[in-house]
Amino acid sequence: MVTISDTSTVQVEIIPSRYLMPETAQRLLNEIYNNGGLQRIMVHGPNLPRAVPYGPGKGIPIEEHRDMIVQIGDQAFELRVKVGRIRLELDNESYIKGLEAACERALPFSFQIKRGKFFHDRMTVSDYAKFGKVEDNRLLGLIDPKAKKDTLAILSDERVTCDKEE
């Protein structure tokens, strides 16, 4: 018999069937935030460069990708990716139903919610090479060690930037 603990954290992944516009992403993230029980959240998707990365137009600014500010609770940050999936760590199972309802409210199309393990909890060699010793383990799995540019992570009200600013 399997006993499901109501105290251990659960990790879930939300995969909408379409890429989200910044407004929809903000609506969804706010609904998730209001649902409560959040330990960690990561927004994932293809990069939106600020300038043409290569080719004859290299360096030309892409105005469409600038100033996409997303406000969640009392935090605001600039969206750098097209939101394709959201990974969450919740306090316990009881928040999952509310999460499904939040997605139903915010997304005008279908979506999947997967249970699994999406964040690593031990430091890898790449993590150590890139960030050194990390004080708060919640940061692990939230930041991309392969990213060349700055990767932003927010720990409650404290803002942590893990590389030099652009």
Place this chain on the structure above:
Amino acid sequence: MAYTPQYYPGSTSVGINRRKHMSGNLEKLRDIPEADIVLTMGHRKPGQDYPSTHPPLKEMGEPDCPVRQVVEPTPGAAAGDRVRYSQFADSYYFSPSIPYWRSYWGSINCRGCDPGTLSGRQIIEARERDIESYTKKQVDSEMNDVALSSMRGCTVHGHSLRLEENGMMFDMLARTEMGKDGNVYQVKDQVGIPLDKKLNLGKPMSEAEAKKRTTIFRVDGVPIGGKTGARKYDEAVEALHHMWELRSKWGYRPE
């Protein structure tokens, strides 16, 4: 009796569409002005003379060669134009074309061109005035949909990604945009350099229309085997197996 080429087997809608693409017998869905195509390609300005890499062939005094006498040069080659390209990315969400079928279309129907097939994009190179006319044929015909296909010279990422909320294929450089009037507008050329004005490409196909015109076999659309659960596979699978067998056993040389 005149020979009729048999381009592709099968009786599924995808098989029929593939035959249409290869034969070049395509429906014209829109008429994008030539100047807009030239602007989107970005190799020269509309109305500008074609730069050349060599003098016109008539002035060059070609050697006495039977092949040159038999093969008539294309207009671009005869004028000595530069070789230029146009490259397309097609979404795998029921885009009308796929890279291989753009290449088949080019190889069969376009003289003096060099198609290149990659997993998510397809490039055709030819003399400048030739490639402009080939590109116009592609853009105007049912080979193209303005939301699910786009001309992308670089940063082509998008063909294997989910669509955006408004049904457009993801584009990292935001070369096209969906207008409030439901039309798709080209705002940058194929390499991401902003255009002076927005070019109206027209309305995108509906999902049902795209599924009707697609050349992509998909399990959630039309599978390559034909109707799921049918007693017999579609001829496309039989032909594929036949080709696989010949290729595996005799290196494609059934002597």
